[in-house]
Amino acid sequence: MNDSSAGPTGPAGGDSAGSAASFLPPAVLLDRECADGWRRWRLTRHDAPPAPRWSPAQYQAASPRTRGLYDLHRCATHANLAVQETxxxxxxxxxxxxxxxxxxxxxxxxxxxxxxxxxxxxxxxxxxxxxxxxxxxxxxxxxxxxxxxxxxxxxxxxxxxxxxxxxxxxxxxxxxxxxxxxxxxxxxxxxxxxxxxxxxxxxxxxxxxxxxxxxxxxxxxxxxxxxxxxxxxxxxxxxxxxxxxxxxxxxxxxxxxxxxxxxxxxxxxxxxxxxxxxxxxxxxxxxxxxxxxxxxxLGPFRYDTAAQIDAWVHHLAGIQDQLRLLKAEPAMLTSAGMPEYLFRRTDGIVGLLERLIEDGCSQAIDSGAERLTTGLLDSVTISLDHLPVRDPAAGEVPAIPAPPSRVPRRKRPRNTSFDDGGTPAATRR
Known part of the structure; x- marks a missing residue:
């Protein structure tokens, strides 16, 4: 069955408690630093099933519990984006x-x-x-x-x-x-x-x-x-x-x-x-x-030549194909100024891009926007602080580009209702 046609009775749509077992992480997370953990990671590294593609109408037709399971499945999909070759x-x-x-x-x-x-x-x-x-x-x-x-x-x-x-x-x-x-x-x-x-x-x-x-x-x-x-x-x-x-x-x-x-x-x-x-x-x-x-x-993406820009856009297209947002346009990440925007936010570093997209999708689902825009991503802050297995002193945590400058809030205009504007010109002698 094609995932684009899966409806409320599809992989995320059942009402049984076991329907979530296929996409939830195992009770004991895999540890590649031991032989058994490495073996199990190797055997299961491509097993995370993506959420089916639903239209807004299919989503609205589902029961509240089914919609909740589907949202959970979408979050799991965005948290486990496939590693793409660059x-x-x-x-x-x-x-x-x-x-x-x-x-x-x-x-x-x-x-x-x-x-x-x-x-x-x-x-x-x-x-x-x-x-x-x-x-x-x-x-x-x-x-x-x-x-x-x-x-x-x-x-x-x-x-x-x-x-x-x-x-x-x-x-x-x-x-x-x-x-x-x-x-x-x-x-x-x-x-x-x-x-x-x-x-x-x-x-x-x-x-x-x-x-x-x-x-x-x-x-x-x-x-x-x-x-x-x-x-x-x-x-x-x-x-x-x-x-x-x-x-x-x-x-x-x-x-x-x-x-x-x-x-x-x-x-x-x-x-x-x-x-x-x-x-x-x-x-x-x-x-x-x-x-x-x-x-x-192994360096980051560059954005200086036509070939480098094409490679970046191709990478974004691969990520976009994995996203499960109900109102996503066909070229949500690859059209208009989005490629340039994403490059400025991440300096072409694939790990930072993944973090930005993952957090942006979570916010898009929670807010009901169901699409990624520059305005929505402006509110997402990339933070790599307090990572337990990363050593900043060894250069393992990259410098994060500064977020886009926010437009300063306009001052609320002063109330002039009771100002004395002087004698009207028509009444002057």
């Missing part, structure tokens, strides 16, 4: 997918080259990398009939081709190793750093992991006494038969792998020779590590 994310996905797949097929014991994905906060780095990794894991499991090809005979170890780990906010090499072991549920109490590194190596091998994603890697602060520990940790992880994917904000300037410059000819970031405090006891090894990474950029 020209920038497509370029990143090609590099990451190629590197993971190529390294997984290598037989040689040589060090596997890694990938670093750099970009500002809320630009879709994590979701892009996780989607690529999920597609690889599905391909790898199917290729090996859901079994771990490296498992020892007679064992049934957890098979986890991909491990996703978020670097702790107060990150050190030791706490990062503990976060990796937490993904597998491995014990690590009272271990020293060398013991943790050895245990991490054993866990990655035992569970058949081919790609290790370290998100928010720039939370690892480079202090003088920890420089060697950080470089040693990265070098140790790269020495295993896994593809190391580092995701972070401002990686070239973080000091993690020293300041770098972009080489347009090779399409890679180049690291200069280490000097000063970035010199380690074995600097040649550190340089070798740096040269084994491709550093790729």
């Amino acid at each position: 020209p920038m994310s497509a370029a990143v996905a090609r590099v990451v997918a190629s590197r993971i797949r190529t390294n997984a097929l290598k037989r040689k014991p040589s060090t596997r080259a890694g990938v670093m994905v750099n970009g500002g906060g809320y630009q879709g780095k994590t979701e892009t990398v996780c989607e690529v990794a999920a597609l690889f894991e599905e391909w790898w499991l199917e290729l090996h009939h859901q079994l771990n090809p490296d498992a020892l005979p007679g064992t049934r170890d957890l098979h986890a081709p991909v491990a996703y780990v978020q670097t702790p906010v107060t990150a050190t090499p030791k706490s990062t190793c503990e976060a990796i072991l937490d993904f597998y549920g491995e014990p690590h109490k009272n271990m020293t750093l060398p013991q943790l590194v050895r245990t991490v190596k054993a866990a990655l091998h035992a569970h058949g992991t081919k790609a290790l994603i370290l998100d928010d890697i720039t939370r690892l602060k480079m202090h003088r006494e920890a420089d060697q520990d950080v470089l040693d940790l990265i070098r140790s992880l790269m020495s295993m038969s896994v593809t190391l994917v580092l995701v972070g904000v401002g990686i070239p300037q973080s000091g993690l792998l020293r300041d770098s410059r972009y080489d347009a000819r090779s399409g890679q970031w180049v690291f200069p020779p280490a000097t000063g405090r970035f010199r380690s006891r074995n600097d040649a090894a550190g340089t070798q590590t740096e040269r084994r990474f491709d550093l790729i950029e």
